[in-house]
Amino acid sequence: MSTRGARGALLALAALTLIWSYNWIVMKQALAYSGPFTFSALRYVGGTAVLFVLLLARRESLAPPPFWPTLGIGMAQTAGFQALVQWALVSGGAGKTALLAYTMPFWAIALAWPLLGSRPGGRQWWSIAVAACGLLLVIAPWQGVGSTRSVLLALAGGLSWAVGTVLAKRLFVRHPDVALLSVSAWQMLYGTLLLVLLALLIPQPVVQWTPPFIAAVAYNVLLASGLGWALWLLVVQRLPAQVASLTSLAIPLMGVLLAWLILHEQPGIWEVAGMALIAMALLSLRRTSMR
Template structure:
């Protein structure tokens, strides 16, 4: 992987981690003023508008990528993931829900192995094992995972996200979709699914106030529009296992932010778990620098319908 591309992917991941780690707090707080599904529908509908506006400003064609893959990515990565984790937050804590949802990398490795023939190296498997051990120390499941239903929803959301990530990677590998186009169209599909769910579920109405509007704006512009675009950028440029494992930076950063901003100091077990995840990230990142050229599929040439 060329150094500028690698550096840009790392910067994108760091910005993404900052946006998403704080957003778990926002998503929990917003339930004071809205039901989970209606908020999710509003969030992604507005995020979709942001992305399609970006398409027009960039002069990119509005012609969609292949419809079936886009449909599958949108339903798994946007609709199912967001609906499940937002539902999990109704009874589950923000930190615990985020950590359970971010078991996604452990689902992504076997899915990528089967679908993309991305066989993980021994070092990647070892890094995943170390990260899993660290995640378990942070979660402390021997003290319970909170509400069982909430935990299952969060884990299910992570599995759906892994499927969407692998499907997106396959589209990029085949050169069948541009970065911005795929992100916008799959989000449109997922948003429509969330609107249908919100219309069918009986939940409390939205209490429109300044705090809710601010949370909605943060989610629509940053956590949905910009962040999913950054995520697609990372998935396009690094191996699936590396992208998935690197995403663990989000819940780890969330724990640290809670410590700094809210005074929620991690326990000894949590601190040890964070250290293990950090080691795993460091190892897989260092390996990626040496093996990037062999492991990473180069950016496909721009398709005619994607050109300005």
């Protein structure tokens, strides 16, 4: 991979960090006006429409990419991850839920080894260990992480996202000519169909179409869902699975900082120490990926 390609992926990840870190606050606030599955379905119906409009605007082919791999990505990355974490937010705080969901990198590393034959190198093992210690300090389970159901749902969401990430990497390896935007749109369409089905079958509170809720849906449709997943697949396409997954830990760290600035949730000493360790691991990974 070229240095330019790696830099492009890291720039995409920087933009994604800003979009997704703030969205954890938005998703939590949206639950005051809607049920979790209804909100998930709304955001992804709109996000899917945005991606297909982009395909048409760019005059790219609407032919679907390989069906089964794309379906697997959609079920895991779009439907599974979103439904589980949005459900976790019902009884869990935005910051803690985000941090638990971002155990994804460690699930992804475990899956990438047997499925992709991608064994971490020496420096990556060191980064994994440091990042894991940092994440443990930030979560600080000895201080309590919320309801058991919320914790398990968030962890399951991280595992589901990891499955989608590894499946996407394998698709790009086996089909290097597949169009990134096409995969983004079609996997989201498949996952959205399941989210809509869940919203219809599971009893949900009546949606309150207030200005804050409309703004939350718009933010998710245009940025967090449509643009966000396209940027994430660009990162997965251009970076090794371990590097792409571990560098995504910058997102919950930024979420903690935004919660501090916006919600005045000042991080404690454990969180500060953990963020310092994760930042150290990310810096090491950045040097490795640029090489």
